[in-house]
Amino acid sequence: MKEKYGFKFESDSDCEIFLHLYEKFGSVDKFIDELDGVFAFIIHDEETGEVTVGRDPIGVRPIFIGQDVNGNYAFASEAKALLAICTGTSIKPFQPGSFWSSKTEKYTKWWNPSHNLEEVDLSTWDEESALKITAELLYKSVQKRMMSDRPIGTFLSGGLDSSIVASMIKKFHKENNHDTNLNTFSIGMEGSPDLAYSEIVAKHIGSSHHHVEIQIKDCLNALEDVVYATETFDVTTIRASTPMYLLSKYIRNNTSDCVIYSGEGADEVCQGYLYFKKQPTPRDGALESKKLMDQLFEFDVLRVDRTTASHGLEVREPFLDKAFM
Numbered sequence: 001m002k003e004k005y006g007f008k009f010e011s012d013s014d015c016e017i018f019l020h021l022y023e024k025f026g027s028v029d030k031f032i033d034e035l036d037g038v039f040a041f042i043i044h045d046e047e048t049g050e051v052t053v054g055r056d057p058i059g060v061r062p063i064f065i066g067q068d069v070n071g072n073y074a075f076a077s078e079a080k081a082l083l084a085i086c087t088g089t090s091i092k093p094f095q096p097g098s099f100w101s102s103k104t105e106k107y108t109k110w111w112n113p114s115h116n117l118e119e120v121d122l123s124t125w126d127e128e129s130a131l132k133i134t135a136e137l138l139y140k141s142v143q144k145r146m147m148s149d150r151p152i153g154t155f156l157s158g159g160l161d162s163s164i165v166a167s168m169i170k171k172f173h174k175e176n177n178h179d180t181n182l183n184t185f186s187i188g189m190e191g192s193p194d195l196a197y198s199e200i201v202a203k204h205i206g207s208s209h210h211h212v213e214i215q216i217k218d219c220l221n222a223l224e225d226v227v228y229a230t231e232t233f234d235v236t237t238i239r240a241s242t243p244m245y246l247l248s249k250y251i252r253n254n255t256s257d258c259v260i261y262s263g264e265g266a267d268e269v270c271q272g273y274l275y276f277k278k279q280p281t282p283r284d285g286a287l288e289s290k291k292l293m294d295q296l297f298e299f300d301v302l303r304v305d306r307t308t309a310s311h312g313l314e315v316r317e318p319f320l321d322k323a324f325m
Contacts, residue, residue: 005021005024007020015041018041022043027052028054028099028101029108032054032099032110033111036321036323037056038061039054039056039061040053040054040055040056040061040063041053049102051073051101051102052099052100052101053099053100054098054099054110056097057111057325058096058097058265058297058301058320058325059093059094059095059296059297059301060297060301060315060320062077062302062305063076064077064079064081064092064093065091065092065093065094066079066087066090067086067090068085073102074086075094079231080228093297095107097109098110134324137323138164138318138319138321138324139168140323140324141318141321142165142168142261145316146172148259150256150257150258151257151259152257152259152260153182153185153259153261154166154169154182154184154260154261155186155244155247155260155262156184156185156186156202156207156209157186157194157198157263158193158195158196158198159194160263161319163263165263165318165319166202166207166261167205169182170205170206170207181207181208182205183208183209183257184198184202184205185209185210185247185251185260186211186212186247187246187247188212189214189215189216195213210251210254212247212250218246219243222242222245223242225245226241226242226245226307229241229306232302234298234299237300241306241307244303245307245311248307248308248313249311251311251313252311252312252313258313259314260308260314261315262304262315262316262317263319264301264304264315264319265293265296265301268300269325270319271288276289296320
């Protein structure tokens, strides 16, 4: 959009784009659908006094809303930051794919990851076209996320999702003649299938692989920090967050990589969970997929953002690209 509208930036921050867009269009609703990325923003218009708050489609970037005893609103990227000024019951996650205005004190939904399922005609799709378009869109998603002034690495569990992402990063490097080393990272306990499979994938794509082996005591010792960072007591989320927290800590302490790719969102968007095999109809599968995507900000996306950000890392998730979804 910088090139599209001829904006002249005065800083190196990508967040500056919000100010230029607001100045050009005058209101968030006139430009927010053009945004293609992950974000949470607050804009205060000094002339009108209006405050507008917005969040990316899936809720990859965290933001919370709360009210004090006098009904005043407050916003923060972590719930714990609002505890001192807001009533506890008022603090809630900001709705993804929405913006909020202080004029109306209401949410406006600006993006939804699914079309009207009643209008989708599956008979117009053939498998060859579907596979081709899916691959092209995912690769474009990886490409657009390669912009970085900091080193890029990627999580690699050895499963399909993270392996595809890692291989596409290597493909991008090769096509653009980047003589760039790619660090891949996996974690697990002794004998973990993830560690074994990730070694195979890393060898196949030619990455510099980091194999991090942990013990049960490492996970138990990290639990308090994990709960503090993720701000959730959901058992499944904490269980999955703990190794990712420890792996992010390893990346921070042992490498210069700051931008980390992840395969998050693939199972929800592409119906990768095994139980999808039992869906009665394609439409039922699509409805279940949409439900899971609507909940991502409370579970898997929350996990990967908080565990990486708590160690100063920035995560990028190609499967949650707008065009791909």
